[in-house]
Amino acid sequence: MADPLTLLPEALVGKARALDAADPLAAYRDEFVEVDGLVAYLDGNSLGRPLKTTRERLASFVDGPWGSRLIRAWDESWMDAPTELGDLIGRVVLGAAPGQTVVADSTTVMLYKLVRAAVAARPGREEIIADTQNFPTDRYVLEGVAAECGLRIRWISPDPAAGVTVEQVRAELGPRTAAVLLSHVAYKSAYVADLPAITAAAHAAGALAIWDLCHSAGALELALDEAGVDLAAGCTYKYLNGGPGSPAFGYVARRLQDELRQPIQGWMGHAEPFAMGPGYEPASGIRRFISGTPPIVGMLPMRDMLTLVERAGTPAIRAKSIALTGLAVEIADEALAAYGVTVASPRDPALRGGHVLLEHPDFERVTAELWRRGVIPDFRPPRGLRIGLSPLSTSFTELAAGLGHVAQLLAEGPDRRSALP
Structure with a gap:
């Protein structure tokens, strides 16, 4: 097998190496667990790579708080973990003051709780605005809440290669709108929605704005506080590297916390959880949005990543993300377009999140072969190859090598007969 980098223009390979040499975040790559046979990990927006320190943290947890303190650890630290870690996420990545973020549940469950609480807080309003290109769980949750509460969903059908605009939202808003639920970064195209403007438009109509931050946190x-966001949820296993199935976070603006009543009334959200009383009385503040026993083990890995994110700084991370996705677009244009590959993500870096969607009718086959070669993107039906780039763990040369393998497989074609001269 030829070196896949030789299939890319020499200038682009040189650019990738020069970007790595000048990368102020390059040293962070050494913090991640090394994997034998891994050529390029291009799916960091689905599951972040584990950190070396996380291995030590998990082992020390077994021997430490769990093994030696046992149930006493609940009083000593675990009871406050959902709000303490929530405040850390709020400070490091959300632009949120303390007391507004909590870690609990899955993204699906957290979204349900926030949507259900939001529509209940707007009685007499029977419509929710959403879009047809949103991640399935968001759409399914809304369908369930609408059926449960007798509501109607007003669906926006955005350009699949872009996303929902503020103009499209304004066209659907009205006196019947209870809430708007959108993703800040579209999970397919990576389009970045205008969060502040859409939030303001929702408020002008008397509705609440709920944001899915899975692909942006x-x-x-x-800057959720600055933008006046009402409610938000997101997962922690993508760019926060919390590990498979790590718990989600939920953000509820302080001004709404006493007004909203979340629908899954569990003992951990009670004002006095150990009173074991006959009726439910919600805790004050953000704690009322907890339902069941906190997933303490699932909270451990993301602490290490949050430390790295805070040390690197989100402005530097965003700058590298723009550079990585920009290089992916350049390579697609100059080396992959000849095989029929198109870019299905915004070309304006201000409108593009942390991944790039490439499209080609043969990408399902190509993805399977890439995985066998140690190049790991993900496939999005019917023809999308999603290149997810986690700035702290991904190098520019790694990206170029991965896309070089894409070029090689497309050149070979399904019958593996090379089309190269």
Whole structure:
């Protein structure tokens, strides 16, 4: 097999190496667990790589708080973990003051709780605005809440290669709108929605704005308090590297916390959880949005990544993200377009999140072969290859090598007969 970098223009390979040499975040790559046979990990927006320190943290947890303190650790630290870690996420990546973020549940469950609480807080308003290109769980949750509460969803159908605009939202808003639920970064195209403007438009209509931050938390600069966001949820296993199934976070603006009543009333969200009383009385503040026992083990890995993110700084992370995705677009244009590959993500870096979607009718086959070669992107039906670039763990040369393998497989074609001269 030829070196896949030889299939790329020499100038682009040189640019990738020069970007690595000048990269102020290059040293952070050494913090991540090394994997034999891994050529390029291009799926950091689906599952972040583990940190070396996380191995030590998990082992010390077994021997330390869990093994030696046992149930006493609940009183000593675990009871406050959902709000303490929530405040850390709020400070490091969300632009949120303390007391507004909590770690609990999965993204799906957290979204349900926030959506259900939001529509209940707007009685007499029977419409929710959403878009047809949003991640399935968001759409499914909304369909369930609409059926449960007798609401109607007003669907926006955005350009699949772009995303929802403020003009499209304004066209659907009205006196019947209870809430708007959108993703800040589109999971397919990586389009970055205008969060402040859409939030303001929702407020002007008397509605609440709910944001899915799964593809932006840890990759983009966020300022939820400044933008006046009402509610938000996001996962922690993408750019926050919390590991498979790590718990989600939920953000509820302080001004709304006493007004909203979340629908899954569990003992950990009670004002006095150990009173074991006959009726439910919600805790004050953000703690009322907890339901069941906190997933303490699942909270451990993301602490290490949050430390790295805070040390690197989100402006530097965003700057590298823009450079990485920009290089991916350049390589697609100059080395992959000849095989019929198109870029299905915004070309304006201000409108592009941390990944790039490439499209080609043969990408399902190509993805399977890439995985066998140690190049790991992900496939999005019907024809999308999503290149997810986590700035702290991905190098520019690694990206170029991965896309060189894409060029090689497309050149070979399905029958593996090379089309190269």
